[in-house]
Amino acid sequence: GTSVTFIATPTNGGTTPTYQWxxxxxxxxxxxxxxxxxxxxxxxxxxxxxMTSNASPCLTGSPATSNAINMxxxxNLP
Incomplete structure (x- = not known):
């Protein structure tokens, strides 16, 4: 029941990269x-x-997929 937040920190993502989790x-x-x-x-x-970069010209490696985080x-303890 506890919230977990993931944050993508792009490198060479351009000004408005797109994301899909x-x-x-x-x-x-x-x-x-x-x-x-x-x-x-x-x-x-x-x-x-x-993450898909919108940098121009588009750099290699776009879209880029992160490493997996396994939950x-x-x-709950009694």
Whole structure:
């Protein structure tokens, strides 16, 4: 039930890069900002973000996908 916030910090993203957050291979609906917050993640969820640069000229590596963050959720203690 605790919120977790993820923050994408682009390198060479241009002035207005675009973002899409994923849980595994599934795009998270509406998660298109540089930050993503959720209190509904479960143990084993794998969160990544894909950033597409709008830099001109477009640098190599766009879109770029982050390393995965694998969630470990411990049960509430009695």
């Amino acid at each position: 994923y849980n595994g291979a599934t795009a998270i609906s509406g998660a298109t900002n540089s930050t993503y917050t959720s209190a509904a993640l479960a143990n084993g969820n794998s969160i990544t973000v894909r 470990i959720v411990n049960p």
